[in-house]
Structure formats: structure tokens, C-alpha cells
Amino acid sequence: MAATGACLFSAAPFRREPPSKPSSNQIPIKAPAPRVAASVDRITAATAAVKHEERSGVAENENRREEKAKRRMNGWKEYLEHSKGMIEADGGPPRWFSPLECASRLENSPLMLSLPGIDGVGLGLILHHQKLGRIFDIWCLHIPVADRTPFTDLVKIVEKTVKSEYEHSPNRPIYLVGESLGACLALAVAALNPDIDLVLILANPATSFSRSTLQLLTPLLEALPDPLSPGLPDILRLTTGDSLRSVLHNVVQGLPLRNTAEELVKDFATFSLSLPVLADILPKETLLWKLKMLKSASAYAHSRLFAIKAQTLILCSGNDQLLPSQQEGERLQKLLPKCELRKFDDSGHFLFLEGSIDLVTIIKGTSYYRRGKYHDYGLDFIPPTLDEAKEIIESNSLFNLVASAVMLSTLEDGTVVKGLAGIPSEGPVLFVGYHMLMGLEKIPLVSRIFLERNILLRGIAHPMMFTRSKNGRLPDLSSFDKFRVMGAVPVAPTNLFKLFSSKSHVLLYPGGMREALHRKGEEYKLFWPEQSEFVRMAARFGAKIVPFGAVGEDDLGEVVFDYDDLVKIPYFRSEIESLTNEATQLRSGAGGEVANQQVHMPLILPKVPGRFYYYFGKPLETEGREHELKDRKKSHELYLQVKSEVERCIAYLKVKREKDPYRGIGPRLLYQATHGFESEVPTFEI
Template structure:
């Protein structure tokens, strides 16, 4: 079942749970702070330690938020009204950067109206309903302390997580160690409630230090850390050198408000570029920036309310201890960690610090955002949930289930994938053919079964070049998401891959679009959920073939996928692809590389890090050492796909219990794949638009929306 690079996409459907919002018997510190109670009840659910439930009469463990509606009534709604026929996850549009900033200050202003009481958790009501058994997400704020930093992400994240945000009142002077103990009490309480579910700690700047400190003190708790520009590098910041001066002249801190505001607003050139990409003329973009500057000036007073001089001075002093605390314990952190670093962080050397933490932490991923500033969650275009999907970080149990924990792409996410690969689809100009029930071959994908389970079985072109046009065309034409059975190397491990050929981000799209590691268990789960599954029996051996081996199938001798397909009555759709020889030719292959010690050592190291999928297999298919063949590019030709007539397995369970019958069906599928390829190789010779030059000429004389013709069927 091994395959390499097999992309994308899921089966349709979620099972959603109702989100219960109970009536709160008490709002955090409402007896001491009526302002806080009145300002939070419209949008937030607030809590304090040892609050009690009026509905159940039971005591809520420490730091458990209590949710309530506008008038304290119970509140519930369905998680989604989306149709079960769509393979997409429901879209929740994120605001632009300027709207994110406005929304942040609106929420922060309400939260800062009262400055009394201790730090506490609140649960935003606008998060909506979430999936059943959603994990808990604790947001740990940066230097502002309001807990409003994720405001623009609440609706999207709230569908997948139970979100609690830490609010540190303006005049609160709780020390960093005490904050660590507070968060620690919360995770211990919630871990006791739900021991089989992970707890996510999303820490921003100062909150990143807090998350690492808690993780270091609780190495045996199942935590997932998401750290955005953590302030563990504060000792290397230029602000650190200014602290003695600011201690002597604290009134000079007033000058820092415009600077902090500029950090929150992000790079003006990036906003200008985003405006022009949305269709604004340069003059309109400059006008929008000027309007933004006027609006920004009104936020200075709000920022001064959130961080008055004495509070800002306190927070800057806290950063010294906050950065030192986790750094001295970094070796004890065992939690799965995602590091998010910005390239234009003018406050901290975040990308250098991210690289240091990546090496220091035992289980870490890193994603870099070169054009973003310190306040990453407020940046235009940044979507935290999409990042979590790309890294494959979402799970609801102790172990990631690639099928049940999978979050499908939204329309917007798929559109981004489509747009980012449009150039390749246009260059390859794929011809898609399918076979109807009566055996007729037609242009298009009408012969593809709509209802699963369906198992696509085909030839893996050189480097998996066929994947992008294949999966995008299935989605665009038939609304079908094909989930690929892929080589484990696509799923980033925590080993230090010194020999890796590609950056980890290269595989993000595969994970987001539903690829799963090759295993019988994953194939079983996908077929049992009636998915459309993409399988390449030739795997890496086929995709990384040697010189002169194009269009040669390297399938294992045993019929490894047939029995699984028969068990679920899946339709098997054999398909062939040709065109790789029109784009490149291998000139330095595996055999050549193994003759040179440098390349041989590199291949052996890379193979050891990624592992062999078919270590127990024999013959050619077992030779799946990880390497990268060198290719001479050619003047681009064209890709051709042909899907054979679907092979029904429903009702053949007893017939195919016989091993010989099962193997006959396996050989039939292989023969159909070879026949599809032979048909395409013959017919493409009569395609007048096989050359890119003829296609460009056709597009120049016709509307670009016209489909480029091909050979006669």
C-alpha cells in the first residue's frame, strides 16, 4: 500500500456536538468589580477559582469557566448547518489586518474597564458550537494581558476547541511564578476531568514564556504548545538595555505607546501590497493607509488604558524573570510544540530564537512568517487554525487519528491551494478522460462514482507530478476530495533531519488536504468512512524511478489492497497518467548516486531518518531508499489522465475469499492501469495541442475560459 506524495483531501462530514452554555452563579470578582461583570456578560463567559454552578448544585473545580448568554439563560445551537454533501469545512471569514486591530481594541477596552481582582479565565461566547470531545485551548496573552489577542480567531477556533482566555487585570501585580502556578492548577484540574484529551496552550510573547514554564513543570501532562514569538529571547532584545534608563525616568515610557502601536499595526508596505492585491489602485491604497494612520492615533488612548505607565513598567520588569524562568528549565519540556516566528519582529529576535528553541525542544515544529511583525495574531492574512491544519497538530485524543481527527479545508483554503498551483495546472494543461458504465471513454470526469467508498489505483508519475492537477480537478469538476495514502516522510517527525531535501513547509498542503501515512489501519478507516481514497501500489519506487523506467509499473507481487476494498464493497477505479517524458528526463538516478560515497551516505542517512515502508517486501518494490533523481527539463508538453471503468466489489465477498480469485482481480486492476496508459500514449500523438506553443497560440486567439481541445476520442 505504500505511496509517496499522494495528496489530499477528505471524506465529507463531521459529527457535531451541541455546545452547552450554563447559567453562572457568579461572575469572577463581580462582588468586588461590578464594572467587570457588566462589561463581560454581553460577550464573554467569565469565572473565578472555586465558582459554583447554580444549575447542577455541584462545585466547579478551580479556574473552570462558566458560560452564559445575554440574560444568564442556557444557550445552545447546532455546530453547523452545512450540508453533509459538501466535503468542505464551514468557512468563517477572517477580518483584514485593520479590522483585526479594531476588533482587538474594542474587546480590550471592555476588558480593561475594571482593573480589580486577580487574574482569571473567560470563555468567549462568540466561539459557537464545537466538535464532540473538543480539546481545551488556553490562550496566554502577551504584554497587554487583556486576553483579547485571539479575538479575530475565536469563531474559527471555537468550532474545534473549548477556548479559555487568561485575563490579567490592568492593576494586577501577580508575579510570574504565581501566574505559572495558576495556569498549572487549571491544567491539572482539566486533565483530571478529561485525562484522554490534550490541552493546548497558545502563548504569545510573554504568554509563550508562561506556556513553556508550565510545560517544564508538568512533563507528564499531555500538552500541545503553540508559541507565537515567545519572549524567551528578551535578554537579547534592545528593550532590555533600556530598562535601567526607564527605571530612572519612567515618564519616558509614554513615548513607547506609538512604537507599540506600530508593532501591532504591522509593516505598512505589507498592508499597501495587500490593498493593491485586492484591486485598489496605488492612489486608493495610499488613501487607505492614510485613513488607517488617523484611526490608529485614536487607539493610543486605549493602549494607555490597557498599559498605563506603572503597569507597562511592571510588565517589562516581569519579562526579565519570565524569559529566564523557562530558559533554565527548557530541557524538561516534553510537550509537542509549534513555534511561530516573525521575520519583521522589531521587538525580539524571534526567528533566531525560534531556531534555538527548535534545537532545544524535544518535539517541535517551526513555521516562519517572514513578512509579519511581533503581534502575529493581528497580522493580515494570518489564520491560526489553517496553520494548525497544515502542521497536522489537531487531535482530540492521546494519539493523532489521521482519519477521525482530520479537519477538512474550507472553501477559502482550497481556493488558496488552487491559486498557488494554478501556474502548474496551466503549464501542464491536463486532459481528463473517464470511462462510463457502457465502456465509452469521454472527456471529463463523469465516469467517476460520486458515492464512496471509492479506491483510485494508478501509476505514480515521476516525483508525483500528477498529484496537483489530479486532486484539484476532482475537486473543481466533481466536488470530490481524494485522500491520499502517502509515504511517512510527508508527515514531519521530531527528528533532526540533517539530510532532508525539502523544508517541512513543503508538505503542509498534503497534510491540510487529507493525506494519511500508509498503513492498513488508515486504509481501513478511510474505506469504512466511505471516502474517496488515492492509492499508488508502486509507491516511492515508481515515483523515484531510474533512467528509462518511465511508465513502468513497480507493483508488489501480493494483492495487498483488494481484500480491503472487497470488505467494504468499494469501487476500484484504475487510472493511468502520462506526460512526464514531456517535462523532463532523469539523467542522474539512484544507481548513479550510489556509486559516489557522498551521495551514498546522504541517501543512507535520509532513508534511516524516514524509514522504509516495505522493509519486509521482496523484489524491486522493496527498493525504496529515499533519494532525489536529477532531471533535465524539457519544453513543457501536456499531461493526460484516463480513468478506467469502475470495478464493482460489492457482493463479491465470498467469491474473493479465495486467494487466487483475489489475485486475479489484483492483476486485472494492474492490467487496466497499463491499458489506460497505453491508450493515452497512442492517442496523444494526434493531439494538435500537445506542445505548449500550440496551446499558447490557442489561448491568444480564444477566450482564456475556453477549454483547450485535444485528440478525438
Template sequence: MATTAGACFFAAGSFQAFHPSPRRVAATTKTTARFAEMNVEGTRKGLRDYFEESKVMIKSDGGPPRWFSPLETGARSHDSPLLLFLPGIDGVGLGLVRHHYSLGKIFDIWCLHIPVKDRTSFAGLIKLVEKTVRSEVKHSPNRPIYLVGESLGACIALAVASCNPDVDLVLILANPATSFSKSQLQTVLPLLEVIPDHFHLSLRYVLSSMTGDLLKRVSGILVRGQTLQETVGGLCQDSVALPLYLSVLTDILPQETLIWKLQMLKTASTFVNARLHAVEAQTLILSSGRDQLLPSLEEGERLFHALPNGEIRRAGDSGHFLFLEDGIDLASAIKGSYFYRRGKYLDCVSDYVPLAPSEFNKLNLILSPVTLSTLEDGMIVRGLGGIPMEGPVLIVGYHMLLGIELIPLVCQFFIQRKIVLRGMAHPMLFVKLKDGRLLDSFPFDQIGIFGGVPVSAVNFYKLLSLKSHILLYPGGIREALHRKGEEYKLFWPEQSEFIRMAARFGAKIVPFGVVGEDDFGDVLLDYDDQIKIPFMKSIIEEFTNSVGNLRTETRGEVANQDLHFPMFLPKVPGRFYYYFGKPIETEGRKQELRDKGKAHELYLQVQDEIKKNIAFLKEKREKDPYRSVLSRLAYQAAHGVTSEIPTFEI
């Protein structure tokens, strides 16, 4: 058993021996220390690391395919599900090298390595993976097994799922090679077989497809908060290094191996397409818009409609080797699409994984939100010092247009106090529409990453039981989709049920106001305008009927839950202001607040506090010299990007 390239190799043919012994092979202290140093939180590997580690991996490359577990993935929790990575045509097994650290916190990761000279057939690879899956099911029968495959590996995952419908599998497929018959790769195969000189041209074609879109890489790096100098430096290193690694790619895919792998892709595509009807596993399809090897965008749509439990996410500017590109975070994609679970069924409350530093929205730096809170003695302070650390705590407030205050708010709680704020969100954000499509745009995935939970009495009870910090908007969709001239107007239902539930658990209630939506845009077409336009009216009705109403028993304004998206004209960005009032205690008031009258009095008190907080902020922001984004950018240019920007005097 040998340790190499930061990966622990299991002896050839020993994959049967994984259970019941521990899932990892110990490495030397020196090697472990080296990788601990390389993987400080926030650092990420890249193409250079993929090639450098691949060089070492293929030096001693005899024997059949085998599993290895990267050392960077040793910090997972005890109940982490198993993730099996199935590589593409390279076969090295390092395709997730950029994601080992983040995935390793939530999964037990095994990667499949297929040696360069190995000639195991597609059927043989299916049997190998299937045997491992069956073995692990016996070891952990109540946990799902994740199969993450790219290209060829995606075909293996689909084949295993089709042959094992009784096993709880979750498939993550990146640019599946099921489209081989429609790809340019099919034309490369006969040329390689008759024109040997075409080999290096083919490898250069593969190599060029690993870089993705340059503009997308630049914007992705900048959004993560790196300086322009760091961005240019990193891109230059990759651009200079890539041609130098043509020889490494030649070692990974010599001519005979490349021909073998292309022939296998042809076989795999035919086999899987004939068995798609048998795939019942939950499947997340990741499709690149600039895949030069396969028509992945079109194929993703086809698979999405063919698989009964499929979801799709599109990376429009990414190339074939999706997992090696900047701006792609697999752990975030899995969490954001609600595909991460530890048991047979998803529990949005207990399966949630707290934010990682890499998931902070760096636009937070541009927005520079102002947060004020109130201490127990009534003193107003900047920051969140007045928020109780011990839960349960209900953060109750006003919902701005389209909920644009949400992400900065959740970020501030985590950045300032390391508090995970769990938001209660409308079920429309969690359910499929009639055609099976989830709302799959970036903002909706962020709800999953930032801890959103569907509004329900059961979930509310669970969060209170876990002593969570819960973000609650009584005005719900009606406030978030309000009409022209209704900004900062509260639309609350008549019922005050959350008060009595809070008292049952002795939760503290923190009312808060927020302003700033009018600094970001003006509504052009609201619900009243859209409902008068026939085609827009039909869209609203179809969308509402597909999702369903949440408050069917509620009367008045709040009962109008027709789902639409207000059209607005963006402005030069202003600033968000949050003001959290003094916490209201319900501890010891359980009996008192069982009385509906008393509960309603407290309900109105919370509502009144929020209105006062909003009025306070609207007045105070007029005296903020840094309300405009231009003034804030000038301040950051002079004092540093991460410097705290001043505001009005409290």
C-alpha cells in the same frame, strides 16, 4: 456579565465555574447576527479588526484576568478539544482574531484577557492557567488541552507544562520570549524607566513590527486568489490605518503597563529557561525570520533541540506578531504538522479534518488540470462524474516524479465532487529522523492538510471500514523517485494484497492514468547518478537508514527503496491530465477473490487499464491548444481567472 467587541466575557473570577455548565455564554441576537455576517467562509480579519475590537475591549477594563470566547468560534464539532490562547505583551487576547473562524471549527477556544491596569504577577498568571487546565482535565480527561501562546504567552504555556507533566498538553508557541535576555527589548526597559520621552518611540517600534514583510504579504494574498486591485486596496488600508492606531496602542500599553510587561518578560524568561528540562509536552514552535523584537529564529532552533517532543516551523519573512500576518493560517499549520488530535493519541484516519476553502492551493488555477472519467456505460466525460460517490472506493494509479500530481488531484476531487480523497503515503513523511527533526518543509505539511495517511494494513482497514475514497499507489516510492527515461513506467510489486482487501469490503476500484511530469521538468541527476558520487551516496544511505524501508519482504525493483531526491531542470509549466477508467466492482466477489490466482488476474487488469489510460492521455494532449501555460494565461485574461479552460476533444 457583559458582551463586547464580539467576545463573550465571563464575570471576573468566574473561570472556576466553567464546568460542568456549557462552555459558552449566549450573546444578543443582534451581536450574533453581526458577527455571522462578518465571517462568511473565506473572509479573514486583519490588523484593522484587531485594533477596532481592542478599542472596545479596553473601555470597561477593570478586574483581574479572565477568559472569553469569541462568537465567531461557535461552529465547532461536539468532540473538539479545548484551546487556551495566552496573549503576548498586549494582553488583550485578540491575537488570534484572524484565525477565530477557522480554529473555531475544530477547537473550543478560550482567550485570556489581561486588563490594562491589572498587575497580576507571572506566577499569578501561571496559577490562573493551571487552575483552568486542571478543572478542564476533570471535565474531559481523555482529551488534550492546547495552549497557544505568543511571546509572553508562550512563556506561560511552557511554565504550566513544566509544572504539570502529568497533564496531556499540546503547546503551540509563536516567537517565545524565552530569548528576552538576547533581545533589544532588554535595552528598552531601562530607557523607559529613566527617559519618559522614549515611551512613544518604543510604541512606534512595536507598531512597525506588526506589519511584517510587504513583499511576502503581497505574494501571500495573490496566491490566495485575490486580484491585484483587491491586494493593493487591502495593503493601502492597513498602511494608512497603522499610524492612526498608535493612540490605541497607547491605551493598550500605557507607559506603566509597558514597563510592567517588560519586567514580566524578564522574569518569565528566567523562570522558564530554568525549567525547560521539565517540559515533556508535545510542542510546535513557530519562528519568525524578521522578528524585530526578539531573536526568534535562533531561539526556535534552541528550543527545538532542548524540548524532547518539539517540532519547528519557520516563517522566514514574518515579523513578531505572527498570527496577525497575511499568509499564516494557524489551523492549517496545526493540521499539516499532525498536531491535531481529539484523544490521547493521534489517529491519522479519524482525527483528520477535511479541507477548508482557504486551504485550496490556488496554483491549481495556474495548472488548470484536465480531468476525464468514465461513466458506467463506458462513456468518457470531462470532469469526475464517473467517480462513485458512495464508498469505499479505491483510486489506484501511477505516481509521477516526486508525487507532483497529488495536490491538484486531491483538490479536484474536493472542488468538483466534495469528495475527501485520503492518500496512502510512505511512512517517511510522518516520522522523525534520528536527530528528532521532522521533514518540515511546505510540501510535507501539505500531505497532512490534504489527508495523507501512513501506509499500513491497519490504516487501510480503517479507511475501508469508514467507506472512504482512498488514493493508492502500488508503485510507491520506486515510481515517485524513478530514474531518467522511466517516466510513465509502472513499478508494481508482485503481491496483490490490496485486491483481496478491497473485495472483503466490496470496494469499487477506479484505475487512473496521469501525464504531464515531462511538461514540468527533465531529470538531471537520478539515483544511478547520485549513488556514484561519494558524499551524495553517504547522504542517501544515512537518510534511508534513519527512516527505514517499507517493503523489506518485497523482491525486485520495488524493493529498492533507497530514499533520494532526483535533481531536475524545470521547464515552462505544461498541464496535468488525469483519466479515470470505468469503476471495477468487487461487491459479491469476496469468495472468488480469496483465491490468489483470481486476485492476481484482477490486479493485472487494473495495471493494464492504467497503462492504457496513460497512453490515451499522451496521444490526446498533443491536440490540446492550451497545453502551454502561456496559452492558458491568455485565455484566462480574456475570459476570467476562474473560467474553465478548454482542452482536446474527447
């Protein structure tokens, strides 16, 4: 199937044609507006050419928020509008189609099979087609309204396609994305094919059907007279399980249904504008069939969970009025061996139709995108779009405002200047610096370099941000999704190699957790390994090394109860041991202070905020020195030079900040109140 076209076709397996043209790893900000193509032999060309509004990337934060709010309101409307041309009751078999807007994708993109919910249309990902289509080969399963294929036969259809595509490309994973009923379908296929490399992304799985209020719909529908209208619209406006039970009771008592359905379901708030389309998608007979199939699908998938080995990501809504999705997500996470969970507390059942949900961002944030057997932090990295980066930076806007960072850099001739002009534009570049208390310096650092120089600084981070040896008391992995979207990778020589290979700008803290969780009186003290860990790797790729210092933690808080105090108390000592055992061990074979990587939370006394200061030293060249720096003595000399430069930068800032009249937050706020809060606050003279 050509990447530039789309059509409906039978569910028989088939081969894919290669992408129409290779695309780069950089995702464009602006994309063509979405279209959906349907079977040309069943739907007229006029119906297939669906009108749409052009969308463009919006730079301003206010406009982005308005756009998201609008898409949240119109997600259902867009879905229903595009469904009109695909719900003709043709009675044909289930078939695959590929949306027209999924026309250009990365080379060797994995296959993504989208499995529909109870509606069967196959447009559940319509808000995500454009972004998904750049990194996946997307096929959507369409189940015609009048089709009565049993669930077990649907499993066979998907399984046949999965086996055929796996045989065609055995080294690439196949993604199964399913919501509700589609999630049961994905689980069933995964259970039957444990040896095929599958990645499951499941939204509000209907494996919890036996505990949901949806069970009550079947006797309710059977009790309703024909024609069903206006009964179905009223059913779909029900808000809680209690209301549904009340309606069922009143129907049995012979009371008018419309008088008893007074509350609107959040998930169906926009249905009133498109009820005729909805009635065509789910007429009474079809809805009854789908509900019965949902029951059997839930039981089928549930009984085979033990056989599932696939990597699984469960997305569950906290405001799902149809299924107990969050409880089910937590249950499945415990049962499935390679499973992660992401919760969306304010979302409803139809998660993918909410404009606030971005599936591509979720996949990138969980490191679930891969084109081979394993995720490659170099080759599989998809750079954040401008909107993604700005949203993450905006989430830290208050901290950035309080920190009011001052940044100095050094030009090639050694001149120190305000701003970031001295930072090399072309990679590979390795930034090596001091880790402030709790690593708070990373936030302004990454934000400013991205906004002012359009450089994505990819951090080398502790492995506990990516994996856990076991679940426990550490913050949930979802807490670190934003770091992964911005390119953070686990610390490992292989990952440093991959970043240098891709000419990235890399951020490294040799002191690691020991510096970030230092003791009382240890602020601005470096805890680096005795042996160099990065010099020879940098020299191999000719990377420039930029030593930098950062100060300001002592103006933000003070450690008053540290590790040495905590381990003297049995309870806290036990907690520290437990947390440390949860985290993936790092430098377990190293000696000295840097090996002391116990995970703990010191007690910090906050202060009236001061200001953060950064000083980037002159870049140190390694190009042309690869042979020289293979010598351990020479590489160690450069390593000590980098460390000395970092200490010099810190000492310089500690002295210079004493002359900053705006070091305190009070003078800064006063300055911004008189000059505008967007104005840059002055600092000391260089």
C-alpha cells in the same frame, strides 16, 4: 460553561457543560461575525455589545487577496476596538472568558487555553475565534490592567485549571496557546506537569528576552517624566534595536524624545489611530511591571525546559523587531523532545493579529489537531474550507496552466467520456494509478477533481512527509503542510481502514517512491509489489476501485542522471544513504524492485512543456465480494486485473495524445490568446 455564552469569571477551576448541539466534521464556509463578551458586573451592556462588520466567505481569488490585505491592516485596529470594553482598571484577579462567537464546536472538542502576551487583555486570537471555536472549547485568560499578580502565581492559576480539566477529561489533550509572555507561561506549566497530555502552540516565545532590545525599555521608561504621553507612543514606533539604543542615549542626554523617534515599527504601524486605547492597556506603571515580569518569566521558563515533554509547535516571525524569534525557535526545537517549527519570514511580532495568518490552517497542516491521546487521521481530520482549498490550488496555478490536463473517465456502461462524469460520487472509492516522475501528476489530479466534482481526494503518502527518524538534508516538514490540509495520510493499513470507514475517496500508488524516482527509460513502467496490498481491505468496505493511467512526464523532462549513475560516485552514494536513513523506512521487509526505496534526486533535463493526460477506467465493484476476496488467489486475480487496467489506460493515452493538435504549449497558448485564458483547450477526439 455553556458553549453559547461567554463571561468573565474567577480563575478557580470549573466544569464545562457539553456543546449546545453536536456539529458535523464539515466546517461551514460562512460563520457569524465575532463578538467578545466581558464581565456583566463590571462593564455596561452598551460596552459589551461591540459593533462589527459582517464577514462572509469570498470565492473569487482576487477578493480573497483583498480581504487578507485588509485584515492584515486592520488586525490591530480590531483588537484595540474590542479591547475597549475589557481594560477597565478594576484591579480584579486574573480570570477566564470564552468569546461569544465560539458557540458551536465538534463533539468532544479539546480544551484550548489562550494565554496573553504582555498586554494581558486576552484577545490576541480575536481574528481566529470563529474558526477555532468550531473545533476547540476556548478559554482566554484576562489579566486586568491594574493587576499585579506575579508570574509564579499566574503559573499556579493556569496549572490549577489544567489539573482540574485533566481530571475531568483525562483522555483528551489540553492545548496551551501563548504568545510572547504567554508562551513562557505555557512552557512553565508544561514543565511542572510532564504527565498531563498538553499540546503547546507558542508564537514568538519570550524565552529570548535576555537577548532582545526590550531589556532597554525598563531604564528608558524610568527615565521618562510623568505624564508619559506622548512618550509611550513614540517608544512603540521604534523600528530597530539601534534606534532604541539611540533613543535611550538621547533621553539620558536630555534631548526631546519625539525628535529622535523617526522610524515606525512595522508591528505598530496602525497604533497611531488607537493610541488612547493603547495607553489604557499599557500605562507606564503597568508596562514597567510587565517588562519586569517578562524578564522573570523568561528566566523561569528557560531554566525548566529540560522537564518539558509536551508536544510543541513553535511559530516564529522573521521580521520580529522585539525579539530574536527565529533564532529562538530554532534553539527551542533542538532542546524540546517533541517539537516542530514553522517560520513566517515576512511577519512581525504580533503574529496572530496578521490577516495572512490562519491558526486553524496551521494546526491542520501540522497534524496537531487531536481529540485523543494520538492524532487519528480519520476521526480527527477537519476538511479544508473552500478558501483553504482554493488557496492551495491557486498556489499551483502556474503548473496547472502548463500541464493543461486532459481528463477522460468511463461511465458504468463502459462509455469513455471527456471530463470526470464517470467518477463515483459516493464513497468509499479507491483510485489506483501510476506514479509519474516526482509524483507531479498529483497536482492537476487533486485540483480538478476537487474543483469540478467537489470531491476531496485523500492521498496515501510516504511517511517521510509526516515524520523523520532524524533531522538532516531532506526538505523541511513544512513543505508538506498543504498536502496534510488536503487530507494526505501516511501509508499504513490502519489509515486505509480509517479512510474507508469514513467513506472517503482515496488515492493510492502501489509503486510508491520506486515509480516516482524511476531510472532512465523506465517512464510508464509499473513497479508494484508482488502481493496485493489493498484488494481485501477494499472488499471489506465494498469500496469501488478506479484504475487510472496518467502520461505526460516525458513531455516535461527526461532523466539523464539516475540512481544507477549516482551510486557510482562516492559523494552521491554517501548522500543517498544519509537521506534514506533520515526518512522513515517503508516496505523494509518486502522483496523485489518495489523494496528499492532509496531517497535520491535524479538529474532531469527539462523540455518544452507538453501536456498531461489522465484516463480513469471503469470502476470495479467489490461490494458483495468480501467473502470471495478473502481467498488470496481470488484477491490476487483482482489485483492483477487492476494493474492490467492501469497499463491499458496508459497505453491508450500514449496513442491518443499523438492526435492532439494542442499537445505542445505553443499551440495551447495561441488558442488561449485568441479564445481567452479561461477557455478550455480542445484535445483529440475520443
